[in-house]
Amino acid sequence: MNLKTLTMAVVFGLTLGPALTVADSNMGSMSGMDKKESTGPVQSRGVITAINTEKRKITLNHEPIPELNWPSMTMGFPVAPEVNLEGLGKNDSVFFTLTPAGKGQQITNIRKQ
Template identity: 35%
Template sequence: MTMIRLTIALGLTALTAACGKKAETPVAAETNQAAPAAAMSGDMGNMAMAPAATAPIKAKGHGKVTAIDKTAGTVTLDHGPIPEAKWPAMTMTFKAAPAVTGAAKVGEKVDFDVTLTGSAGEVTAIQKQP
């Protein structure tokens, strides 16, 4: 019983001594930068990475106009997959020029051209499907 009390007392003492201390990040001597965390190791071969390219991607899509906000300069489309962006079918709001927002009507099925920069897109042309 005395051994258990001694173990608990030593444990509490160690915890109390550690309170308020910040964990230190190991520093690599040669570069003066923090060493990589151990949590970063492992197999990341199946992890999808965002493209590093900064150039915009031109893509085409098909969908239905669900909303138009001429004041904000946006059009919301319920569109099918866009393979160039590796996007599944979804409903998404895009930036759009006044010529685009003026040419579209809510409820219309449309074909559209979109310029993708990162994860954002801008509809550059829109045509009503026949």
């Protein structure tokens, strides 16, 4: 690898890492999404694309959620402590409930379809 390629790779890595962190924590800035907040739980369907039971996070490719004015997309959600994640895995079709938590939404119920 020549010096120019190495320098470009380092610069790209240093700028992309923080950008991805900000994008993950600030879902309200995504195109097609209003900052409309739900006043109560909303339900939807989706497919699990990633699951981290240790960190209690699930990434879902979900259907549109009209109550939040969200189009169909893939995004990660924290999972409430009381939710049992046993038996869930990648590529499972699920029915889930989102409830407002902090500046976003968290999964408060999830089950296989």
